[in-house]
Amino acid sequence: MKALRRFTVRAHLPDRLTALEPLSVNLRWSWDKPTQDLFEAIDPQVWHQVDGDPVALLGQVAPARLEELAGDESFVERLGMLAEDLDTYLTRPLWYQGLADEQGVEPPKGIAYFSMEFGVAEVLPNYSGGLGILAGDHLKSASDLGLPLIAVGLYYRSGYFRQSLSADGWQHESYPALDPQGLPLRLLTDKAGAPVLIKLALPDDAQLNAQVWVAQVGRIPLLLLDSDIPENEHELRTVTDRLYGGDQEHRIKQEILAGIGGVRAIRAFTEIEGLPAPEVFHMNEGHAGFLGAERIRELIEAGLDFDTALAVVRASTVFTTHTPVAAGIDRFPAEMVERYFGTGSEEASVGGSRLLPGVPLERILAFGAEDDPSKFNMAHMGLRLAQRANGVSLLHGRVSREMFNELWPGFDPAEVPIGSITNGVHAPTWAAPHWIELGRELLGSEDLTQLREMESWSRLQKVDPGHLWWIRNQLRAELIEDVRARLRRSCLQRGASDAELGWIPTAFDPNVLTIGFARRVPTYKRLTLMLRDPERLANLLLDDKRPIQLIVAGKSHPADEGGKALIQQIVRFADREDLRHRIAFLPDYDMSMARKLYYGCDVWLNNPLRPLEACGTSGMKSALNGGLNLSIRDGWWDEWYDGENGWEIPTADGLADENRRDDLEAAALYDLLERAVTPKFYDRDEHGIPTRWVEMVRHTLQSLGPKVLASRMVRDYTQKYYLPAASALRAVIEPGLPDSGEYAMPFGSARELADYRRRAEQAWPRIEIADVDSYGLPDVPLLGSELTLTAQVYLAGLRPDEVVVQAVLGRVDGGDVLVDPATVPMIHTGTADSGNEIFTATTPLPFAGSVGYTVRVLPCHRLLAGPSELGLVTLA
Structure with missing residues (x-):
């Protein structure tokens, strides 16, 4: 039964x-x-x-x-x-508690962090891949640093999925039900002990209810909303059934619950726990973007108008984008958004909906607007609701500025206000105990916080090469034991009998160069690039003197038939009797498997289509364990590869023929393995130590160790985003300047900013640079010669101090386009008889060669994060 x-x-x-x-x-x-x-x-x-x-x-x-x-x-x-x-x-007080003295500014009293998935531990399978693992590491490091952060997500009754393989290597998914009472969770209850219910009004008079489970991640409470409760109709109980499951209708309900319900959960939690309300709201991707609309509703209910409320919300919101491709962004049909946020009547455009009373539908639709009027873009919504935004590596920041340039027309991509903070990984979670113990020995302390500083890692110079090599051998041997056990389970699951598995106890070799490749399996990550020339790979695996062994793992999204086909190709190749002791695909990739792979693999392989890997933190975890990266220059590796901490796979990005590109990059991969990687690993001294390899391991730990830490990442977010966002919030909720009259009241500064934005947006189409004159240059200009520019500007009712006028100088290409220009502020010097304002600048010529200039006008207000924020610009 x-x-x-x-x-x-x-x-x-x-x-x-x-x-x-x-x-x-x-x-x-x-x-x-x-x-x-x-x-x-x-x-x-x-x-x-x-x-x-x-x-x-x-x-x-x-x-x-x-x-x-x-x-x-x-x-x-x-x-x-x-x-x-x-x-x-x-x-006890930690790093964050000392920030007020260190920075001279009061840090945020509370920070809310929203993500659709969190990879904290295997026992709580609320993650599918890198985004969730990154979010989990963010929470752990925030706890270690003492941040007053509250995290918000959904509780998925069946998590992502468990992966198994059929006899012919096809991925099968199963969704075991998770019992929250058997997990490290507690139900959020009110003072009377009754479960707190989050309630959302949906179309057709439906109501979505959710209870809130709290997972305690060190100091950080993680609030997980759960719709599988008796208070919901049967269909709505399944809203939080699976991570990234269902159709768009299912998905928009999840994202409404995560964003709007998440804010309401935070309000309930902070009131019950007696905690300060968060000052900063951080969106980890656009899935929870509706949180901004909910916060606007709260402020309208408190008496603010929409534009003032928007100014407050923007000042205190941070948006992190993780995707470098438009296809990776959640986009909903605009009519679907209208159905959830409208009432089906004309009043909706003014009075909002049952879900967000007081918030006009047309304003919500404008947040997600894009070129296609039938689509609602969640990333666009995130960017329009956040005053601060970032990508997750330097390269991804550049890619994001290009990708979202359309939201800032008239600006060069380099000026788009999207920065970057490179991801990091939580060392206590991902570093092998052997390395943790060595760290304690070198520091002479149980407290490893010193490892956040670069100089602490220099102590690795004292470690004997033989000891470093011993650690690597120990970790590789432990990995091989784990691989054999997993391989046996997988074979039995696929229908093999015990009698057929006599080869497994000797499969893989603890003394052979071991390469790992494990990640999600979208096509751009190119799981099968290694199979481009199967026989060449087979020769590398079976080489008599310098063999390699390859361990592969990863899950394909259940709806991605192409990804499943890639997995099947690898499995069938690994099933070959002559190769199965040297290559394996291990099903059901999760945190526990990943940890063993990061510990034991000598080389971490990554070969995405550049620049489609936003960051790629798996290689960081390998580096933290002395693994050497063999990777395309994408994500974080583009930033921190130095020629001695691994190998760069030459890329043919930009080549129009994708097959040709794959052939070239696969050939480069094989060449590196044959000519660079295996010789270093197998070239041993008289003690059997590969000295050149070990020095690369040492250099990797020293050069990358302090950089890849999530503690570095969270400190960067705190100093570059959370502190400025809290300061911006405090500025906008203050009364306006003493002589501001109508703004001299609470939220006066926000009203002032909202009024300025309205006036600027109305004036901007009429602003005109009427005349630009230059003088002062000799007949033959020399580098450093002074150029004076004067411009007359019609400001359409704005004051001179409400704009920035800039001279823009740079080298010009054949089409007279300015390349990497420099900007020079122009000073207001008076008003012309025509009524135009006069602006002037004098600057030495900073470039030699073919040089050009132009003049432009940008908005200026003390509460803007920068002149490009509003996306308004007028060019001469």
Whole structure:
């Protein structure tokens, strides 16, 4: 018989072991090895059976064993020390608490972080790939640094999916139901103990309700909204069933719940917990973009007009884009957005909807507008609602400025206000215990916070090459054991019998150069580039003197038949009897498998179509374990490759023939393996140590270690985005300037900014640069000669101090286009008889060669983040 429903019953803990409960439900255990070791000591066999899940362990361990441990003084003492350590971790001042003194400005009292997925630990499978893992690492590092951050997402009852392979290598998906009561979660309840319900009005008088589960990630509460509750109609109970599942109708409900419901969940949580309301709202991708519309609704309800509310919301919002391709952006039919945010009546365009009363439908539609009027673009919405935006590597920042240039017409891509903060990874989660222990030895301290500083990593110079090589050998051997176990399970799952698997105990070799390739399987990541010349790859795998072995893993989206076909190609190649001991595809790629791969692989392979990899943090995790990257110069590798920390696969990007491009890049990959990678690995000294290889490992750890840390990333977000956003918010909610009259009241500055924006947008089509004169240059200008420019500008009612007028100088190409121009501010010097304003600048010529200039006018207001923010510009 099959159970109608499953649920988890937790054991009753003896009084002396009650501290196990908070240790098990705070996910800090997922990156704290001593806590993991404590739970393993309770029952090693059960710990292995539950895949290292403390909550599941406490649900299965025998009560007699718990009573036995309650009488074990050494265990109770160890438990007390770890409980005290957790309490200290949660309460002592950390980096963030010292920011006020360091920066001379009060940091945000609260930060809200929204993401559609969070990869915190295997036990909470709310992630599909890099975006979620990045979000999880962001939370862990925010906790380690002491940020007052609250995270918001959805609780998916079936997570993403579990992957298995058929006998012929085709991906199959399964969706096991997750019991939240068996996970490290608590239900958010009100003061009376009743579950908090988040309520959203949907079309046709429907109402979507959600309860809120709280996962504690160290110091950081992660709020996960769950629609699978009796208060919902059957169809609406499935809104949070799966991550990235369902059609667009399903998806827009999820994103409305994540954005609008997420803000309402934060309001309920902070009120119940007595926490300050967040000052900064950070959107990790555009999925939760509707949060801005909800915040506008709140402010309108508090008495502000729409434009003033928008000024407040923009000042305090940060948007991070993760996609370098338009196809990766969520776009909904505009009529679908109208249905959810309108009422079906003309009043909707003025009075809003049941979902967002007071917020005009036409303004919501304008946030997501793009060239195609039938589409609503969530990334465009994110950019229009955020005063600050960024990509996730230097290269991705450049790509994003090109990609979204249309939102800032008249500006060169370099001037589009999208910056970049390169992603990072959480070292305690992804660095092998061997490296963590070595770090403690070198620092002479249990506290590894010094590793945030570059100079601390120089101590690796003291480590004997033999010891570095010993660590790499140990980690590779552990990986091989794990690969054999996973390979056996997969073969049995695909229909093989025990009698057919006698080859597995000797498959792979702990002494052979091991290459890893593991990631999601969209086509641009080119899972099968390595198969471009199958026999050449086979020769590399089977080389008598310098063999390689290759471990491949990754999931294709359930709807991506092309991605599944790529997986099948790899599986069929790996099934060859002559090769199966040297190459394997391991199904069900998740955090636990990834960790072993990062620990043990000597080389991390990455061969995307440049520049379609926004960042690619898997290679960072490998580098953190002394792995050498072999990669196309894309994402973070374009930024930090230095010629000694791995190898660059030459790229043929820009080649129109994609097949030809793949052939060229695959051939370059094979050449590098044959001529550079394998010789270094197998060239040994008299002690059997590949000295040149080990020095590359040492250099990789020293040069990349401090850069790839998520603590560096979160500090960058704090200093470059969170602090300025909080300051901007505080500025706009203040009364206006003393002589501002009608603005001399709370939110006066926001009203002032909103009024300026309205006037600027009305005036801008009529602003005209009437005349530009130049003088001062000799007949034959020389580098450094002074050029004086004077421009007469009609400002259409704006004051001279409400604009910036700039001279723009640069070299010109054959089409008279300015290349990498420099800007020089022009000073207002008076008013012409015609009524035009006169602006003048004198500047030495900064370039030699063919040089040109123009003049332009931009908006200027003290509360704008920069002159390009509003996307308004007039050129001469």
